[in-house]
Amino acid sequence: MAKIKSHHLNRSGSSSPASQESDRPILPAGPNYWEAPDWWYELFRPIVRVVWSLVYWVNYSGKENIPSRGPVLVVCNHQSHFDPPVVGAGVPRRMWYFGRRSLFHIRPVRWFFSSLGGIPVDVEGSPLAGVRISLRQLQAGRVLLIFPEGTRTWDGNVGAFRPGFAMLARRTRAAILPVAIEGAFHAWPRWRSLPRRGIIHVLFLPPLWPDEYATVDDEALVAEVRRRICEGVEQLRCRPILREWQRWVHQLGWDLPPKKFVHTHHD
Numbered sequence: 001m002a003k004i005k006s007h008h009l010n011r012s013g014s015s016s017p018a019s020q021e022s023d024r025p026i027l028p029a030g031p032n033y034w035e036a037p038d039w040w041y042e043l044f045r046p047i048v049r050v051v052w053s054l055v056y057w058v059n060y061s062g063k064e065n066i067p068s069r070g071p072v073l074v075v076c077n078h079q080s081h082f083d084p085p086v087v088g089a090g091v092p093r094r095m096w097y098f099g100r101r102s103l104f105h106i107r108p109v110r111w112f113f114s115s116l117g118g119i120p121v122d123v124e125g126s127p128l129a130g131v132r133i134s135l136r137q138l139q140a141g142r143v144l145l146i147f148p149e150g151t152r153t154w155d156g157n158v159g160a161f162r163p164g165f166a167m168l169a170r171r172t173r174a175a176i177l178p179v180a181i182e183g184a185f186h187a188w189p190r191w192r193s194l195p196r197r198g199i200i201h202v203l204f205l206p207p208l209w210p211d212e213y214a215t216v217d218d219e220a221l222v223a224e225v226r227r228r229i230c231e232g233v234e235q236l237r238c239r240p241i242l243r244e245w246q247r248w249v250h251q252l253g254w255d256l257p258p259k260k261f262v263h264t265h266h267d
Helices: 038-056 083-090 107-115 127-139 164-173 220-236 238-252 259-265
Strands: 059-060 072-076 094-101 118-121 143-146 177-180 201-204
Touching: 038 059, 059 127, 072 083, 072 220, 083 094, 083 127, 083 143, 083 177, 083 201, 094 127, 107 118, 118 127, 127 143, 127 164, 143 164, 177 259, 201 220, 220 238
Parallel strands: 059 201, 072 143, 072 177, 094 118, 094 143
Antiparallel strands: 177 201
C-alpha cells in the first residue's frame, strides 16, 4: 500500500478552518460530564510531569511535531493505564481522552476524570455520546487523544487499529498526530493490579494534515498511521536504556502474563 506523502505545512495547522481554540466553553450533553476551567488542568500537568519523570524516567522526544494550534487528533498505541496522563503531560495544550464509562460511575471519580478531560465511552454499548463530545471538542480546535487498538496490549506489541478515528479526523479536518509509547507495558502490564518501577519513553511523530489524507480512503489512512506508530515503537526499543531495561525485565519473567489470567480474563 502506498505511503501518504508528507506535505511541508506549517505547525500551526493553517490548512484547517478551525485554526484556533475557541474561547467559549464547550458544554457536552449529559449530566455525568463536567468540564473544568483551563487553570485546573494546567495545575495538574507539571505535577504529573515531575512525578512521572522521577519515578519512571519519562523521556519525551519529537515535541516539535505537536501542532501549536487547531484541532489535533492524537493517535497512540495503548500499553497501560499510564498512557493518558503520560502522553498528556508531554503535550503543551489541554487534551481530552476517552475512558470507560464504568470509571465514571462513582461521583468523585467521575468529577475528577471529567475535570481533566476524560470522556466516558460505553465500550460494550453505543459509543454515540462519546463520539458527540469528541466531535465538539475537535470542532472547537482542541486536542483529543485516542487509542485505536481499543484496549491495552497483552504482549507490548501494537495491535490492530479500529478505523473510527479516521471519521473523527475527516469530520473536523483535524491534524492526526501519531504517538509511540514504549516502556509503559513493562511498568504496568494489564494483568497486574498495581504498577511497578519502569522506564517510559514517548515519541511524537510528524503529523498528517487534512490535505495529506484527503485523497486516500480510510483503510489506507488507518494503515499509514499504524505503520508510523509501529516504526516509532521500534525506534524507541532500539534505545540502549530501554533495550537493557527490557532485557532485564524479560529475564525476570515480568513481561509474561500468568496463564490462568490469560484464560479467564477478557475485555
